[in-house]
Amino acid sequence: MPWCEDCSKFWNPNSMPPDGTCPTCGELIGEPPDSKVPWHFWLLIGALVIYLGYRMVQGFEWLVHNDHTSWAVLAGIGLVILVASAAAWNWWPAGDGADDAGGAA
Numbered sequence: 333m334p335w336c337e338d339c340s341k342f343w344n345p346n347s348m349p350p351d352g353t354c355p356t357c358g359e360l361i362g363e364p365p366d367s368k369v370p371w372h373f374w375l376l377i378g379a380l381v382i383y384l385g386y387r388m389v390q391g392f393e394w395l396v397h398n399d400h401t402s403w404a405v406l407a408g409i410g411l412v413i414l415v416a417s418a419a420a421w422n423w424w425p426a427g428d429g430a431d432d433a434g435g436a437a
Contacts, residue, residue: 334362 395404
């Protein structure tokens, strides 16, 4: 735990600024906190995606085998629209010029 002599206080590394200075007086008291995401978090996310994808396939199979093919088709179309809109929202450039005040000044 980083100790600040001027403030006479221990600081939690997560409550410090990214540059490792004291939040109160600004003195350098420690190394910057490590904000890297651990590898097992990404392993958990990958396992979750695989599991939910498998359950979604099972749901579509159940709909088709129980004579609800039209619902399976509608759900598939909705899923494609949802994924396409999320991808477009994520990859659309931020500076599209919509916030300009009418051209060059």
